[in-house]
Amino acid sequence: MKIKYKQFNFIIPLAAIFILTFSAVIALLSVGGEETVYYFNQLSFTPDPKTVCIDAGHGGSSSGATGEGGKRLEKDDTLRLSLLVRDELVKRGYTVVMTRDTDKDISLEDRCKVANKSKASLFVSIHRNSTSGTGQGCEMWIHSMNPSDDRLLAENILQSLDLMGADTSRGIHTGYREGANKNYYVNRCSKMPSVLAEIGFISSKSDNAQFDQKIGELAAAIADGIEMTLLEMNGE
Numbered sequence: 001m002k003i004k005y006k007q008f009n010f011i012i013p014l015a016a017i018f019i020l021t022f023s024a025v026i027a028l029l030s031v032g033g034e035e036t037v038y039y040f041n042q043l044s045f046t047p048d049p050k051t052v053c054i055d056a057g058h059g060g061s062s063s064g065a066t067g068e069g070g071k072r073l074e075k076d077d078t079l080r081l082s083l084l085v086r087d088e089l090v091k092r093g094y095t096v097v098m099t100r101d102t103d104k105d106i107s108l109e110d111r112c113k114v115a116n117k118s119k120a121s122l123f124v125s126i127h128r129n130s131t132s133g134t135g136q137g138c139e140m141w142i143h144s145m146n147p148s149d150d151r152l153l154a155e156n157i158l159q160s161l162d163l164m165g166a167d168t169s170r171g172i173h174t175g176y177r178e179g180a181n182k183n184y185y186v187n188r189c190s191k192m193p194s195v196l197a198e199i200g201f202i203s204s205k206s207d208n209a210q211f212d213q214k215i216g217e218l219a220a221a222i223a224d225g226i227e228m229t230l231l232e233m234n235g236e
């Protein structure tokens with residue numbers, strides 16, 4: 001009887017701990033899904049301090065937004081600019097991994113897989129904005145948790161864009177355009193600090209003119225922001 005009682009005494013707390021842990025995980029997943037995914041993603045990820053991943057938004061059958069009566073496609077602008085950002089960073093001694101360097105389809109999931117596998121320290125997804133109204137200027141989107149390194153990256157890119165004369169008044173936004181608690185897929189599933197950068201409006205004549213005339217300066221500014229962030233993150 002005594003032995004049986006001891007066994008019973010041991011099993012109850014163990015079962016309680018198990019049930020509590022299980023309930024806590026379920027509660028976390030259901031209540032704070034985005035946050036939980038974010039924190040799980042950060043676990044056991046050791047990035048390479050000299051590697052950056054650049055994501056040219058859209059591609060292939062996904063044209064993204066269009067401008068100039070449908071003749072101008074977001075996927076072409078993002079690729080043109082992304083390739084120049086890559087060249088800038090390579091010149092400065094960084095390893096740059098591109099999610100695409102040609103006009104091809106690549107899923108959001110695969111973009112994150114490329115970034116995570118590359119062990120990049122930072123991830124920048126380049127897009128162009130669009131509106132049926134009169135919007136113009138650049139804006140940065142970061143994860144709804146407002147992580148400090150992601151914000152630093154967004155701030156540094158915006159500051160560099162501002163210095164070269166781009167309109168940065170739209171600033172930094174967290175979450176997703178259609179819901180502050182949601183996130184852009186690339187911000188949610190990349191394991192490193194990330195920013196989705198909207199480089200002007202494809203629906204704005206003046207933004208397109210600046211994009212075409214100053215694309216080299218835009219690329220250098222984005223590279224400056226990335227480099228500044230890497231130096232600050234690595235304590236240099």
Ligand SMILES: [Zn+2]
Pocket residue numbers: 057058064065074127128
């Ligand atoms: Zn886009």
